[in-house]
Amino acid sequence: MNAPQDWDPRAPEVLADPIAAYDNMRQRCPVAHSDYLHYSVFRHTDVTRILLDHETFSNKASRHVSVPNSMDPPEHKAYRKLIEPYFSPDRIAAFEPVCHRLCAELVAALPREACVEIMSGLANPFALRMQCAFLGWPDCLHEPLRQWIDKKNAATLSGEPKALAAVATEFDATIRALLKVRRDAGEQAPDDATTRLLRETVSGRPLTEDEIVSILRNWAVGELGTMASSIGIIAHYLATHSELQDQLRQQPELIRPANDEILRIHAPLISNRRATTCPVRLGDAQIQAGERITLIWASANRDEEVFGDPDEFRLDRDPSLNLLYGAGIHVCPGAPLARLEIEAMIRALLKHTRTLAPVADQPPIPAIYPASGYRQVTLQLHNA
Template identity: 75%
Template sequence: MSSHQDWDPRSPEVLADPIAAYDHMRQRCPVAHSDYLHHSMFRHADVMRIVMDHDTFSSQASRHVSVPNSMDPPEHTAWRALIEPYFGPDRMAEFAPVCQAICDDLVGALPHNSSVEIMFGLAHPFALRMQCAFLGWPDSLHEPLRQWIHKKNVATLSGDTHAIAAVATEFDQTIRDLLKERRQAGDQVPDDATSRLMQATIHGRHPTEDEIVSILRNWTVGELGTMASSVGIIAYYLATHPALQDTLRQDPSLIRAANDEILRIHAPLIANRRTPRCPVQVAGKQLQAGDRVTLIWASANRDEAVFGDPDEFRLDRDPSLNLLYGAGIHVCPGAPLARLELEHMIKTLLSATTRLQPSDEHPPIPAVYPASGYRQAILQLRMA
């Protein structure tokens, strides 16, 4: 351990209540060093400065190539142009009926007028089924993918580079097997997002297998963990705010904006990384080229300097200030899909119930970094 640490992101106190810990750090030490996360940025202004200045702060903050997450312009620009149509209006309109059918099925299977553990009873199945349906993957992958996400989070928290590499290799092999099946299918290959990606062109060629695997890994990692966390966070928040439940039942057109605001208050994604290309100062702290910088979204989106009382729910906030899906050239390309899925799920859940209530006997158990939200949250459902 280095001689100087401003905080310990893996301490029991931080892991027990990470949002409160980030709030405290934002006030006490807005640019904080630790052995685990290196230079953590907690303030909205500092995070925005970094994500908007891709000339100074590179996204190549990992030893492994990640398409397009760890790329900088001009290479990033070309890959984003290839990827964004997969999340465009036409594709979202095409996927919406599938999305609604999955929501109807999952909510319809919930126990009537009883308690449900919302994470494994709804949130995780939701994320797995949505992702596999969007990519055209078989239902048989639901459980292996769920186990893989758990192993990835454990390995990331441990900081064990060998364990992290082993988990990545396991997932990559799953994707390679899927790609092999599609190549062997010939003319019978399904017309889905995965097959379309294989036939895409960039720089006058098809993407290599490694590039396709990287894209699909990024889509899946970003989708499964954060979407399950999002459902749990929103459902529990609504359970503890019955007046808001009633408002959204009466006017479902507010659900999308409400989801974004709830997830500003309690982020489903904790952090991302950047690295300076040259020596630079941020908030009075000197950073060197190659330093690892961790952008704490879960703190920046609660910055009092921007949002006032960070726990105040408001639907009239400037949406451009909400960093739920990032900002700048690396803003999440899958944001339209995430918003579509969450809107359908929360609308379906609210329309099927007259009240969501938290359990008096079982308080929620927080998830452990790098996950966010809840590991377990029990709700009482009163069905319509």
Template identity: 65%
Template structure:
């Protein structure tokens, strides 16, 4: 018998949007697999999310009408493309990128005011994410401003839920990438040896990658990078501004930053959710879902599940890293996790090393992001810099 469920909650209600994390905590305990008109099925518990991640035969990643390489694919297709992509994030390539990453971080921190207030997201976090992605891909500085404006329009269209505007913004981004591919083909042997050029020379299944496939790969890397890295920086700095003892401990002991970053981003997720679709009828969390049911895996809830982590807001070193779903799990675990960890470690090392104190400005309280974004679209700080 098909279930025709009534809504269990409204993800767009003021009480949810006012504090997403707290709302997801309530749902995890009240209705761990919940239906809504907006998101269809939302999965809140760690165990249920892990079940979905590990059963890709039942819970498919092919949720979009548009090609998404390899995020929107299932095995065996996903396996082939994933094998092509993983070498781009090999440890030696990530390590080789550290000096470039550090140079960008140092420049941006040094450009901050010596005293007074700073709006972190616009003046620092978003700029770091943009410049670091362009550097990794080998894109010219001339692309910084167009991408900066594009990221703003994409954010606005996504928050507004305007599908036509979102589609137009996506098409605009694709145009940038196709233009870069065209210029590199015209350059011939003079084209630089970087990530974008290497993608042009990749083959799969005995044929070259198509432009559509390259654009999809680059879109997935770039859209995720710009939004998530910027959100992560905002979350990290906000947390340290509100926990001065930990802030000072990390300033004095930067070797503690890697586990501290993962733990802070467990407490406050920079990425709210990912989507799946059922391939057959299934029961999960006491609810029956028919084939074709759409799910949202709520990372921002699963990573705070009391059954796994105890008190969700407790910061603790030494947690089992395999439980932390910051970068996902299973065959679709983020291939760029090591790169993201490097970028966040380096930027926080330089931010803390070049400041003596970070505090919030009570007169300008942080603005919380609303679904599907996370973090703080606006975060004003007062930074004490060494003389």
């Protein structure tokens, strides 16, 4: 017998204001079943429990192998060891000048004393240029990648396996073509992250092409959507909180923790998945082995039991409670890179403007699940 439906994640009112809907579910039914997301978990305590108990809650929750996202120990450890050096302090420091240059160029290209649609004018180009630069991919991929993200989101919302498979195949073909160029170039191949993956080994053998494609897909997919969402969310928040905007211009060293707190209030990534390995009780729900669990980050990071008023901006919170980049053995390895890139962009935006202000007759248009943040957010920019 199918479990009863506690909510509809694709209901119009949920898609119109997902944060408010998740807040409501956290109070009404903190572990909720639906055909679309199976068991959704909304409370910080439950989400943290799942993240830290990888034996009961497996990452093998997808039909397809994802390296290392869908792996459990001990397999996960070997791949994680391979990946972490790509985001080491030395690698991040080497990329930092490129990061700041790209951000300065993007902000310099914005019109001044004008209304600017931030998502198309800044946030999406930022995510595309930054990720391609980090991976060593050509600029000609910016537009195809942007279109691919739109297709992926539409396929995910539909829940149709064939649509999801078609989108994955299309993206994998792009990555395989990039790998072929590097293999054909031999010693003349560019010394970038993509080329270095071709030379990696795991458990004493070279990575297979499928494994390399999976790693690059995860890096690209994980960054492109959430990084663009992050910039839109933060820019809009600062525009509607002028005192904080002024404080960060005067104290730029606070930009990084402020970014984390803003993205706690309004998550750039809605959810993630796990699967139960044995019967388990979560809240009032008794869940059988093999069930899919959806962790709703956008709710857990707003839990009143942990954060009090979830909309209150505070820089003195315990950073270990913020699940922006996850927790446990699967905590995001790219968090140092993401924090650098977001900080660099917000620094550049604040440095080159005197004020950011909302446009009264153009309210932001929310993104559609599985994306978060905004599809459109128009701000008035005034010169520094």
